[in-house]
Amino acid sequence: METGRVVATFGKHCLVQAEIGLIDCVGRGRKTDIACGDRVELKLTSPGNGVVEQVQPRRNLLYRSDPFKTKNFAANLDQVLVVTAAEPGLNEDLLNRCLVAARAADIPACIVLNKADLAQTAELHAYLKAYEAIAYPVILVSAKHDVAPLLPLLAGKTSVLIGPSGVGKSTLVNALVPEADVRTAEISRALNAGRHTTTHTRLYELPQGGALIDSPGMQEFGLHHLGPDDLQAAFPEFKPFLGRCRFYNCRHLKEPDCAIAAATADGSVLPARLKAYRTLLAERQAADLKRHR
Ligand SMILES: Nc1nc2c(ncn2[C@@H]2O[C@H](COP(=O)(O)OP(=O)(O)OP(=O)(O)O)[C@@H](O)[C@H]2O)c(=O)[nH]1
Ligand SMILES: [Mg+2]
Ligand SMILES: [Zn+2]
Structure with a gap:
């Protein structure tokens, strides 16, 4: 029996970095619930090939979910780096879904x-100060010119890059991991949309210690696994106002005398954040209704 770390996942296969080298593995049984960053025990079936017998208990797991299935990003993370860029532009709904997923999994972001x-970029940087005020540091970099601001943050840690297509996740990996040679592509201007160049999640060892995980750009980011209480708790800036609404069980939707709505009106809570919370709650409630019908 060998042990190792999962460095790539694609379909039913995964690549495991073991002491004896890189092993192409399949999962045992029907359910192949293996994530990049997992520590696994495997049995060799032929040189370079094996079967994952067991996934060791995870420290944490970052994932998204729709009503029917979940999709793993990565496991055993020290931090989540949510990448954004002025080109293709801020997708604030997606940004918040990423931040909520990380918070709910108890991983710093x-x-x-x-x-x-x-x-x-300057204008977007100024806008993102509001997120810094919540709890989310903003690191300004250029994957093409200077990634130095990321180095102290990454050293010795396992980090995952997530975000929509075209923001430069793979370009960042290429700048930080000299041998990564990740395929990147020009944004397709003709289609006015980012081309999905990364097709599977992949972990790279950093030269200064630690690991960096690249993931495919996503458009959808369901969080159906989060119930109303989980959601509320995933917005840390709501905390000072919780328990101050007129109704003890206020969901901060359209109830009168809602302290969160009041905090949003007076500028203490960012409108986009309350909107994200309400959207996520509505999605969950719609799914619950369907299930109980
Ligand atoms: N000007 C500028 N362009 C950049 C920078 N970083 C990346 N790009 C460009 O942005 C485009 C998308 O970069 P990728 O690294 O492929 O983006 P990605 O986030 O990995 O995209 P997916 O794999 O589709 O999720 C490419 O044309 C890059 O050359 C940067 O710092 N400055
Ligand atoms: Mg990519
Ligand atoms: Zn309320």
Whole structure:
């Protein structure tokens, strides 16, 4: 029996970095619930091939979910780096889904604002100060020119890069891991949309110690596994106002004398955050209704 760390997942297969080398593995049984970053025990079936016999208990797991299935990003993480950029532009709904997923999994998160070399970045940087005020540090970098601000943050830690297509996650990996040689592509201007160049999650060892995980850009990010209490708790800035609504069981939707709504009106809570909370709660409630019908 060998042990190792999962460094890539694709379909039913995963690549495991074991002491004897890289092993192409399949999971045992029907359910292949293996995530990048998992520590596993495997049995060799032929040189270079094996079967994962067991996944060791995880410290944490970052994942998203729709009503029917869950999709793993990565496991055993020290931090989540949510990447954004002025080109293709801030997707604030997605940003918040990423931050909520990380908070719910109890993993610290930061925002990486990439493409510092673009003129439009300054305005976005100023806007993101509101997120810094909540609890999410913003690190301004240019994958093409200077990634030094990320180095102290990454050293010795396991980090995952998540975010929509085209923000430069793989370009960041290429800048930070000299031998990564990740395939990147120009944004397809003709389609006015980012091309999904990364197709599977992959872990790279950092030269200065630690690991960096690249993930495919996502458009959808369901969080159906989070119930009303989980959701509320995943917005740390709500905390000072909880228990101050007129109704003890206020869900902060349309109830009168809602302390969260009041805090949003007076500028203490960012409107986009309350909106994200309400959207996520509505999605969950719609799914619950369907299930009970
Ligand atoms: N100007 C500028 N362009 C950048 C920078 N970083 C990345 N890009 C460009 O942004 C585009 C998308 O970069 P990728 O690294 O492929 O983006 P990604 O986030 O990995 O995208 P997916 O794999 O589809 O999720 C490419 O054309 C890169 O050259 C940067 O710092 N400045
Ligand atoms: Mg990529
Ligand atoms: Zn309320």
